[in-house]
Each structure stands twice: as structure tokens, then as C-alpha cells.
Amino acid sequence: MSSKKFEEYAYVLDYLPRGHPFDRRPIHLRKPVALAVGEDFFTLLELVPKEGVVLTPGERVFIGKGVRDKVDHISRRVSYDELTATAKDELVRIVNKLVNENEWRFVEIFNNAPPLTTRMHSLELIKGIGKKKLWELLEERKKKPFESFKDLEERVGLRNVAEAVKERILEELKGGQRYYLFVRPAPKTAE
Numbered sequence: 001m002s003s004k005k006f007e008e009y010a011y012v013l014d015y016l017p018r019g020h021p022f023d024r025r026p027i028h029l030r031k032p033v034a035l036a037v038g039e040d041f042f043t044l045l046e047l048v049p050k051e052g053v054v055l056t057p058g059e060r061v062f063i064g065k066g067v068r069d070k071v072d073h074i075s076r077r078v079s080y081d082e083l084t085a086t087a088k089d090e091l092v093r094i095v096n097k098l099v100n101e102n103e104w105r106f107v108e109i110f111n112n113a114p115p116l117t118t119r120m121h122s123l124e125l126i127k128g129i130g131k132k133k134l135w136e137l138l139e140e141r142k143k144k145p146f147e148s149f150k151d152l153e154e155r156v157g158l159r160n161v162a163e164a165v166k167e168r169i170l171e172e173l174k175g176g177q178r179y180y181l182f183v184r185p186a187p188k189t190a191e
Contacts, residue, residue: 007038
């Protein structure tokens, strides 16, 4: 068995009934597609809905192994640049929703994040965390694990941790980062 983890659910960012605008095939050969973001690893995907199914932006759909009720198959991974303007707007809303609903998941990252190199810690990738705040954060998490963003803000003195996490996720989705903390990086293309 492969230990690779896959997305189970995705949120629809945009539904394109006439296919992707970058598709060079004639319109009569195009199939409807939906642009989506995975719930767990924030993977950007192109989904092909089942015949006769219309997906709406913001809708949560099952894309895991097993019987899918609305999605026929996952066509491919897409880059941030391939998203439509509607999908980019919806992506910000969905990331906000996922961070707010799954706060515990992101707090666990603060509790367990390792150093990247001997000189840099993975938490330094988040806006507002420099060397001084990093040492305060590491000392506080030794005493007791953080329980929420509010707890983290009070004990370390950081401001708007949730906003900083959302901002970092969106930066990682846009690509071009050296290190990825929240998002599964897109595969490198041979160009």
C-alpha cells in the first residue's frame, strides 16, 4: 500500500460549463470542468463533474476513493495562474473558512513545527514571526502546548495569527516558494 495521502473532499472554486478557457479544442469537444481546492492539503484541482451535474462555487464535494456522487474524475492539478478570476476570489473565501473551521489543525503546526535548517525555523515563514518572537514561541510551547490562536496571541504577543496563516497559505498556493508549511507543493514542470 502507498502511504501517500490524497484529498478526500474539495471545495468548488468555479464551474465552467463550456470547459476551461485555455482549452484549445473546439467548443463542441470541450467538457464541463470545475476548479477546486482540496480541504486537507489545499491542492488546486480540475474536476470533471458527472453527466448532468452542475456544481456551484463554495460547494463541498467528495473526491476521495470510492463512490463519488457529483464528480466523475479528477482531470489534473492546476497552478494558481490557471485559475479564473472568480476562482481566485472564491479561493480567498474558502481559505478563510477552512482556517477558521479547522483552527486546531493550524495550532498543532505551531505546537509541532520543526526547524528547516540550523539557522532557520519553519515558523519564521509566517508573517510577524522573527527571531525574537520565535524564541518566545518555542519557550512557551515547551511549558504547555498552545490550544487556540487566541492562546498563542496572548502568551507570545503575536497579533492576528489567523490572518498571518491565511496569508501564508495564499502565498504558497501562488507558488514560487522555497519552503511549504501548509500547502502540498505543485509538481515541478519540465520547461
